[in-house]
Amino acid sequence: MKYxxxxxxxxxxxxxxxxxxxxxxxxSERLKEAKELITICRDKLYKVDADVKKILEDDQPx
Numbered sequence: 001m002k003y004x005x006x007x008x009x010x011x012x013x014x015x016x017x018x019x020x021x022x023x024x025x026x027x028s029e030r031l032k033e034a035k036e037l038i039t040i041c042r043d044k045l046y047k048v049d050a051d052v053k054k055i056l057e058d059d060q061p062x
Contacts, residue, residue: 001040003040003041003045006040006041006044007037009033010037010038013033013034013037014034016030
């Protein structure tokens with residue numbers, strides 16, 4: 001799943017909860033999904049951060 005897709009889904013889940021669109025039976029299910037999406041996003045951000053740092057380190061003159 002792409003970062004943008006995960007963020008869009010997370011935003012939808014938050015919106016649905018805030019607006020009271022979910023019945024009580026779905027809240028727990030959506031929160032579990034949101035937790036998984038947060039993990040996906042966090043992992044992708046950490047990877048990009050590490051990649052950028054490596055690129056910048058490699059670009060430094062010796």
